[in-house]
Amino acid sequence: MELGERIMRASQQTEEGAPEERVEEDVGDWPSDMEYDQGEEEEEVVVEITEDDLLQYLDSQEEALVIAQGLFKEHSTGSLGELLSDKHAQELYTRGWTVLDHGIDTGLVSGAFDSAMQLVKDNQLKPASELKMSEEGDEDPYRDRKARDDLTVWLHPQGTASSSAVSASTGNVQSLVDVLAGPLYNDISSIIHLSASPTSTEYQLAYYPPTNARYERHRDALPTNDPSDTDQRRVTCIAYLNQEWQAGMGGELVLYQKQSEFKVNDAPPDVEYIPPEAGDSQSLGKFVVPPLGGRMVIFLSGVMDHEVLPSKGERFAITAWYR
Numbered sequence: 322m323e324l325g326e327r328i329m330r331a332s333q334q335t336e337e338g339a340p341e342e343r344v345e346e347d348v349g350d351w352p353s354d355m356e357y358d359q360g361e362e363e364e365e366v367v368v369e370i371t372e373d374d375l376l377q378y379l380d381s382q383e384e385a386l387v388i389a390q391g392l393f394k395e396h397s398t399g400s401l402g403e404l405l406s407d408k409h410a411q412e413l414y415t416r417g418w419t420v421l422d423h424g425i426d427t428g429l430v431s432g433a434f435d436s437a438m439q440l441v442k443d444n445q446l447k448p449a450s451e452l453k454m455s456e457e458g459d460e461d462p463y464r465d466r467k468a469r470d471d472l473t474v475w476l477h478p479q480g481t482a483s484s485s486a487v488s489a490s491t492g493n494v495q496s497l498v499d500v501l502a503g504p505l506y507n508d509i510s511s512i513i514h515l516s517a518s519p520t521s522t523e524y525q526l527a528y529y530p531p532t533n534a535r536y537e538r539h540r541d542a543l544p545t546n547d548p549s550d551t552d553q554r555r556v557t558c559i560a561y562l563n564q565e566w567q568a569g570m571g572g573e574l575v576l577y578q579k580q581s582e583f584k585v586n587d588a589p590p591d592v593e594y595i596p597p598e599a600g601d602s603q604s605l606g607k608f609v610v611p612p613l614g615g616r617m618v619i620f621l622s623g624v625m626d627h628e629v630l631p632s633k634g635e636r637f638a639i640t641a642w643y644r
């Protein structure tokens with residue numbers, strides 16, 4: 322079967338007809354964050370494909386950025402709220418990512434770091450490679466256990482307590498989730514059509530221990546331009562809590578950028594650009610973003626390949642995946 326056809330079949334899991342034999346082994350190379358339909362009634366079609374094949378296939382398709390641009394709304398200048406400006410909206414549209422610095426109160430950021438550290442000491446975070454897809458979801462059989470070294474826990478906006486919500490001690494971690502679920506959700510949903518409410522958005526606290534913990538290059542979703550698609554994550558927002566971050570601690574987020582999408586570069590001065598390797602047509606340019614406390618990196622989940630470089634510092638982030 323052609324690679325493209327295999328991917329189509331994998332993404333159309335609700336198709337009628339005899340499902341292929343389930344392959345339980347050798348599925349470890351699927352991207353660990355890719356979403357799968359968890360409906361109990363539906364037969365899953367499982368095909369084998371490596372992460373490299375998938376990224377290569379995605380690159381050979383219609384530009385992911387062009388597909389994702391199909392979900393942008395016409396927003397009038399100045400219609401955004403407290404956090405995002407027209408510049409951020411423009412960057413998200415033209416190259417798939419943007420950085421927002423100083424969007425969060427510094428006291429809130431350092432308080433969230435302390436509460437997050439307490440949660441680690443209280444053993445509330447578990448290796449992401451073992452975590453369920455969501456608290457109700459099944460164990461993800463496709464997870465690549467070697468792809469990432471972080472510890473994580475799912476979080477919930479205030480007032481939507483659920484069985485595994487980490488409780489009272491979360492303090493400022495909770496307040497930060499409420500920023501992602503409140504003002505940031507509102508701004509993003511005025512730029513891009515979202516299918517999920519702020520309460521059904523996924524929020525996760527992640528901790529990379531200072532032992533060179535890293536997360537391999539991956540993509541968080543497949544690109545979609547279908548407003549009714551509820552399977553794919555549309556926008557990833559990562560808020561970093563690391564106020565004491567120093568150059569040399571590593572742990573940078575690398576965003577892979579196609580030259581054709583490299584239109585505006587108004588990134589903060591500490592964001593380094595590494596051009597594609599000369600003579601290698603597959604090689605992409607890289608933006609290397611230090612995980613500074615208070616910084617939020619926002620990107621289109623189905624568009625940007627990204628990776629976390631080995632971290633020598635205690636590295637915390639709270640991520641929201643908007644659908």
Ligand SMILES: O=C(O)CCC(=O)C(=O)O
Nearest residue numbers: 354541559574629638640
């Ligand atoms: O923490 C980061 O900078 C990125 C984490 C990430 O890519 C993920 O959790 O999917």
Ligand SMILES: [Fe+2]
Nearest residue numbers: 354540541627
């Ligand atoms: Fe990711």
